[in-house]
Amino acid sequence: MKNKNLKSLFVPLLTALSLSVTATSAVANDFPSKPINYIIPFNAGGESDLSARFQQSVFEKYAGEKAVIQYMPGAGGAVAWSQLNGMESDGHTIMGINIPHSIMQPIVKDSGYTTDELTPLYYFHYTPNAIFVPANSQFKDLGQLIDYAKKNPGMVTFAGSGSNSANHIGQATFDKLTGVTSTYVPFSGIGPAMTSLMGSQVMAGFAYATSGASAGDKLRMLAVSSEKRLSAFPDVPTFKELGIDLVGGAYRGIAVPKSTPEDVRQKLSDIIGNINKDPEFVKKMEDNGFVLTDIAYENMDAFIEANKAEYQGVAQLLGLIK
Amino acid sequence: MELVSYLIEALTPLNLLLALVGVIAGTIIGAMPGLSATMAVAVLVPFTYVMGPASGLIVLGAIYTGAIYGGAFAAILVNTPGTPSAIATTFDGYPLAKQGKGALAISLATLASVGGGLVGGLALLFLAPPLAEVALAFGPSEYFWMAVFGLTLISALSVGNTLKGLIGACIGLLLSAVGVAVVGGDVRFTFDQVSLLGGIDLTSAIIGLYCIPVIIDLVANKAPHLKFESIKGKSSLSEAFGLILKRKFNLLRSSIIGTVVGILPGAGGSIAGLVAYTEARRSSKESETFGKGAPEGIVATESANNATVGGGFIPTLVLGIPGTPPDAIILGALLVQGIKTGPSLFTDQGSIVYTFIYGLIIATLLMLPVGLILGKYAYKSISKTPKELLVPCVAFLTVIGSYAIHSNPHDTFVMFVLGVAAWFLAKLGFSASPIVLGLVLGKIAEQGFVQTYLIGSAQGRTLEMFFGRPISIGIIVCCVIALLFPILAARKQKKREVIEEPSSKPSVLVFVLALVGVGIVLFNDTKNMSILGAVFPSYIAGAMIFLSAVLFIKLAIKKGGFNQNAKLLPNKRQAGVSLVILLWTIFMAKIGFGLAAIIAFISIMFISTFEKPKPMRVVINIIISILIVLLFYFCMKEILLLRLPSGILF
Numbered sequence: 001m002k003n004k005n006l007k008s009l010f011v012p013l014l015t016a017l018s019l020s021v022t023a024t025s026a027v028a029n030d031f032p033s034k035p036i037n038y039i040i041p042f043n044a045g046g047e048s049d050l051s052a053r054f055q056q057s058v059f060e061k062y063a064g065e066k067a068v069i070q071y072m073p074g075a076g077g078a079v080a081w082s083q084l085n086g087m088e089s090d091g092h093t094i095m096g097i098n099i100p101h102s103i104m105q106p107i108v109k110d111s112g113y114t115t116d117e118l119t120p121l122y123y124f125h126y127t128p129n130a131i132f133v134p135a136n137s138q139f140k141d142l143g144q145l146i147d148y149a150k151k152n153p154g155m156v157t158f159a160g161s162g163s164n165s166a167n168h169i170g171q172a173t174f175d176k177l178t179g180v181t182s183t184y185v186p187f188s189g190i191g192p193a194m195t196s197l198m199g200s201q202v203m204a205g206f207a208y209a210t211s212g213a214s215a216g217d218k219l220r221m222l223a224v225s226s227e228k229r230l231s232a233f234p235d236v237p238t239f240k241e242l243g244i245d246l247v248g249g250a251y252r253g254i255a256v257p258k259s260t261p262e263d264v265r266q267k268l269s270d271i272i273g274n275i276n277k278d279p280e281f282v283k284k285m286e287d288n289g290f291v292l293t294d295i296a297y298e299n300m301d302a303f304i305e306a307n308k309a310e311y312q313g314v315a316q317l318l319g320l321i322k
Numbered sequence: 323m324e325l326v327s328y329l330i331e332a333l334t335p336l337n338l339l340l341a342l343v344g345v346i347a348g349t350i351i352g353a354m355p356g357l358s359a360t361m362a363v364a365v366l367v368p369f370t371y372v373m374g375p376a377s378g379l380i381v382l383g384a385i386y387t388g389a390i391y392g393g394a395f396a397a398i399l400v401n402t403p404g405t406p407s408a409i410a411t412t413f414d415g416y417p418l419a420k421q422g423k424g425a426l427a428i429s430l431a432t433l434a435s436v437g438g439g440l441v442g443g444l445a446l447l448f449l450a451p452p453l454a455e456v457a458l459a460f461g462p463s464e465y466f467w468m469a470v471f472g473l474t475l476i477s478a479l480s481v482g483n484t485l486k487g488l489i490g491a492c493i494g495l496l497l498s499a500v501g502v503a504v505v506g507g508d509v510r511f512t513f514d515q516v517s518l519l520g521g522i523d524l525t526s527a528i529i530g531l532y533c534i535p536v537i538i539d540l541v542a543n544k545a546p547h548l549k550f551e552s553i554k555g556k557s558s559l560s561e562a563f564g565l566i567l568k569r570k571f572n573l574l575r576s577s578i579i580g581t582v583v584g585i586l587p588g589a590g591g592s593i594a595g596l597v598a599y600t601e602a603r604r605s606s607k608e609s610e611t612f613g614k615g616a617p618e619g620i621v622a623t624e625s626a627n628n629a630t631v632g633g634g635f636i637p638t639l640v641l642g643i644p645g646t647p648p649d650a651i652i653l654g655a656l657l658v659q660g661i662k663t664g665p666s667l668f669t670d671q672g673s674i675v676y677t678f679i680y681g682l683i684i685a686t687l688l689m690l691p692v693g694l695i696l697g698k699y700a701y702k703s704i705s706k707t708p709k710e711l712l713v714p715c716v717a718f719l720t721v722i723g724s725y726a727i728h729s730n731p732h733d734t735f736v737m738f739v740l741g742v743a744a745w746f747l748a749k750l751g752f753s754a755s756p757i758v759l760g761l762v763l764g765k766i767a768e769q770g771f772v773q774t775y776l777i778g779s780a781q782g783r784t785l786e787m788f789f790g791r792p793i794s795i796g797i798i799v800c801c802v803i804a805l806l807f808p809i810l811a812a813r814k815q816k817k818r819e820v821i822e823e824p825s826s827k828p829s830v831l832v833f834v835l836a837l838v839g840v841g842i843v844l845f846n847d848t849k850n851m852s853i854l855g856a857v858f859p860s861y862i863a864g865a866m867i868f869l870s871a872v873l874f875i876k877l878a879i880k881k882g883g884f885n886q887n888a889k890l891l892p893n894k895r896q897a898g899v900s901l902v903i904l905l906w907t908i909f910m911a912k913i914g915f916g917l918a919a920i921i922a923f924i925s926i927m928f929i930s931t932f933e934k935p936k937p938m939r940v941v942i943n944i945i946i947s948i949l950i951v952l953l954f955y956f957c958m959k960e961i962l963l964l965r966l967p968s969g970i971l972f
Contacts, residue, residue: 037965044364045650053654057371068963069364072728073521075502079728082516087965109509112516154780163507163854164943183780187774187852188504188765191587191643191650198641199458202777214642215659216664288657 031091032065033266038096038254041080042044047127047188047210047290048096050254054284055124055275062274075111077101081255082112089257091264097255099123100166103304103311106210108164108320115308121265122272123253123295123303125285127208128226129170129235129246131158132219134200142222142242145204149180149271157202159193166250167193169314170225171206176317177244194219195244208249209233210289225249232289251293269297326446328673332680337380339683344381345692348388348851353396353404353700355529356723357962359389360647365963375659376674379652380681384912386648387439387631387682390591391689394431394624395697398424399704400547400716402533404526407591407627409758410599412532413479414619419548421615424705428697429562430617431624432571432690436626437566439686441577442584442632446639447679451665453633454640457585462777463787465586466770467797469763472593474804475600476756479613481808485873486758489837490747492866494760495767496844497522504765505772506855511847517732524592526724526737527761531754533720534741534903540713541895544932547712548705559694565617572602572618573625580626584633589903590646591627592762598626601800604807622669632682639663639675710943713930714923715950717903722954725910729965734907742900749890750833751824768858775857828883829876835875841867898929914969923947931941 017177022221038056042048052069059067072080081093081102087093097120105111131142139145142252149156160167163186171184185202187193198218205219207209209230212221221236225246229238238244254272273296275281285292294304315321331337351357362385370378392407398415411431418427445453460468473491480487500511501521512518540547566573576598583594602622603612612619634645635652642663644650656663661671668675704712724737744754778784788794821829845863848856892900906922913921924947935943957970958964 035963037963043650044360044647045644045653050651050654050657053367053658057658058366066368069361069367070729070963070965071364072730074523074728079520082519093965110505110514110516112519143798151507157777157780162504183776185776186505186507188588188769195457195587195637195641195643196461196773197430199460199461205802214663216642216666218641220666284658284660 008275031267032063033066035066037093038067038069039075040071044071058278058281063271078111080106084247085258087257089259091260094254094256097253099251099307100311103307107315118255120253120255120300121260121269121297123251123293124276125290125292126249126251126270127210128224128249130209130224131222132205135220146178149182153181154183157186157205158182158204159202160196160206161190161193162186167206172318179216213288328676329680331677340381341384341681342688344384345388345685345688348385349392352389352392355396355402355404356726359386363648363651368535370655376677379678382652383682384685387685390627391435393860395700398427401536407595409592409593410623414616417615417670424701425558429558432693433562433566434621434624435628436574436690438577438580438628442581442629443683443686445581446632446635450636450640453636457637460586462770462773463794465766467794469767471797471801472596472763474801476604477805478603478808479755486752489869490752490756492862494757495764495862498761498764503855506852508851508855525727526733527740529720529724530737530741531628531744535745537717538745538896541899541930569618569621572621576622576626577703580629581633584630585636587643587645591630594626594630595623598622604804639667645864689818710931711928713927717926726964727889731911738903738907749825750830772854823884825888826886829890837870838867895929899926903925910965912969914971915966919951920948923951
């Protein structure tokens with residue numbers, strides 16, 4: 001009885017509310033009309049956080065509103081991504097999204113979402129993998145490390161961030177391409193992995209090139225998995241130059257809940273694209289070892305399909321699927 | 323000389339004002355369980371872009387250090403650590419408050435926090451580059467042994483009840499394994515629940531384990547929560563000061579422990595507090611008073627956790643590796659400003675870095691007046707607030723606190739389930755602290771263990787990796803001493819304390835048998851995991867089966883010493899308050915955060931009203947309730963910018 005009364009009270013209210021929601025979303029010209037919530041699906045301090053902070057510092061210039069960064073860590077991003085489609089879809093809620101994470105997780109296990117359920121709008125950069133050694137290491141170049149690893153199977157230990165991560169995939173691919181056997185030691189993040197490497201607890205590190213930017217002269221970078229040498233580290237050769245076909249790393253972008261209107265999606269994609277051209281932003285990103293990419297909303301489907309095919313093979317390489 | 327000019331820069335009226343505002347805001351945020359420094363710092367970062375780097379950093383640092391300190395308030399007054407750093411503060415702070423000495427406890431915490439903060443700050447000022455090497459000397463095996471050392475505290479926390487303490491630790495360690503594993507990448511113990519993939523959030527677990535039993539017990543009868551004694555003629559501050567002077571060595575040692583643990587990335591204030599507490603208890607002449615309101619326990623924890631603030635900035639600034647989540651955000655703010663961290667930072671960007679460090683030290687000193695004033699009113703208002711308002715307030719804080727961490731109603735649900743479980747466990751003689759210890763230390767112990775094993779076996783020197791490294795040997799010796807000490811001390815006293823079982827024989831036997839069963843189920847579950855992911859939980863599950871079986875036999879042959887009349891089930895009011903919180907957590911997202919809070923708040927208010935109230939009183943209470951909820955709703959939505967489910971109304 002009581003319930004019925006409540007219902008009769010709320011039904012008209014609900015209708016009014018949903019009407020007003022649709023009314024506003026029809027007018028994308030007003031978008032954005034308030035600060036945008038930018039949810040990072042990881043803890044503070046990682047590459048996703050840092051690149052978002054760089055965007056945040058110029059966001060208002062291109063969007064007309066501020067971006068507010070929040071954190072929703074858990075299960076390597078899966079906690080946040082599995083909830084994304086239930087969030088407000090007027091474009092004022094956006095979320096960081098990563099490859100390989102958002103492709104590998106659903107392949108390997110039920111992560112509460114599938115890759116196709118997510119709506120990425122723009123992949124704006126990637127961080128190539130790099131092999132690091134401590135400054136006092138015996139390995140002066142990659143050739144020496146490979147020679148050592150060939151003579152001593154398993155003895156070379158690589159610190160990296162987590163199991164089945166982009167670092168882990170990089171290490172497994174490296175092993176396959178060079179025919180060596182190395183040991184991957186997963187840490188709970190890039191920070192702890194780099195600390196153990198600087199302290200020579202492990203022989204080498206398989207981590208993002210960005211880690212080299214703050215380590216100064218404590219680490220030596222032997223090779224980087226980008227197409228071209230990075231402007232921040234002009235002396236470090238690419239794997240390709242050394243005859244190893246290892247290119248890639250982790251891509252980062254933004255996604256929205258799937259019911260976000262088409263015109264708002266396009267507008268957000270344009271905003272991120274414009275930020276990617278901001279000279280101040282570009283300089284900060286490149287100084288820190290990020291590689292900018294412009295995979296915009298209109299090219300997204302092809303990009304995702306290509307990556308899905310690639311990581312299916314990677315999952316087999318890691319023995320995660322049969 | 324330069325250092326002095328930086329000091330003058332930090333002392334501008336604007337910077338002083340910012341430090342003061344930061345400390346006040348930080349203390350209040352820290353005192354609310356679930357609201358964290360990370361949250362406040364994350365929201366404020368954009369302001370530092372316009373404020374100038376040094377001033378901006380001073381606000382962030384002040385909030386951070388204030389929040390670590392503020393965690394003590396909730397720990398002392400409602401037995402719930404406001405931040406995980408204050409876990410060990412509950413051990414003695416709450417008992418002291420129960421004895422009517424809440425003001426003394428807060429004064430002790432304040433002085434210790436200031437002392438610890440200063441030691442950490444001075445280490446950052448003068449010794450940062452050499453101390454950063456400490457972080458590098460700590461490898462996986464040292465992390466593993468440090469976690470084990472923290473776990474030895476269990477033997478001390480559960481004197482006369484060691485088996486139950488160890489079983490509690492196993493429960494905590496197994497809870498820490500839930501979700502996607504860092505090492506191995508397995509999905510563990512989620513039982514196909516997607517919502518458990520992220521694991522059990524430490525903060526919401528702590529809120530549940532400590533705070534829900536307090537709420538349920540508060541409504542058991544009408545006895546007041548805390549006694550308020552105004553001791554005339556003797557101020558709690560001078561008494562606290564005297565107590566600390568007598569324990570200056572404890573303060574110094576704990577501060578150094580805090581600084582060093584702060585330097586280690588990934589360890590943080592909670593572990594610093596636990597390690598310092600263990601060490602203080604071991605070296606104290608009156609170790610039997612620990613856990614019953616020992617001033618030394620509060621001094622050790624609070625000085626250690628505030629020392630981690632300065633300590634944590636050492637690797638952040640020198641190595642570019644953040645020690646704690648707030649450090650990570652502050653590091654991001656630095657990088658956005660175009661400031662490169664690294665060994666050259668102190669020379670190239672001296673004016674910013676040193677102004678910031680001085681700002682941090684000034685903020686630490688400001689905690690003294692802020693803390694004493696806030697503390698005085700906090701204790702008074704908690705003990706004077708009538709029960710019918712106190713209970714819903716505390717319940718409200720548990721719900722919003724556990725929700726706010728990740729804006730996720732699932733965390734609130736986990737908080738509630740663990741809380742009710744902790745209440746039943748307490749009835750059966752299992753205390754919450756060993757579970758919390760296992761939960762805090764589990765991940766560090768496991769990762770350290772597996773990493774050491776991986777590195778060791780890759781190079782064929784596993785044993786040497788575990789037992790042959792100098793720092794490891796040092797920590798192992800400390801572990802052995804900490805384990806043996808309580809046993810030897812008990813021998814010396816000759817009379818063994820016989821602890822009565824708080825429950826009836828059949829109920830505790832059934833429960834322990836159930837634990838064996840749970841252990842077997844979990845052990846079988848580890849068979850589907852990769853070797854890396856299975857090794858740790860399978861050992862722990864095995865240990866739980868064994869320990870529970872031993873306890874079962876011990877209790878089965880034990881005659882007498884059971885409280886046969888004990889009631890295991892809650893009374894009507896207790897069940898009522900639990901039910902309201904349960905419905906609250908389930909329907910929060912559907913009804914709307916604000917509306918659900920108002921309905922639940924008022925219902926709990928009626929449940930915890932014992933005397934027949936005057937109508938006028940009821941009206942006033944309802945108005946106060948709505949105002950409290952709306953005030954928090956506004957602060958969370960508009961100031962901390964949290965996403966709150968709006969449901970049907972608001």
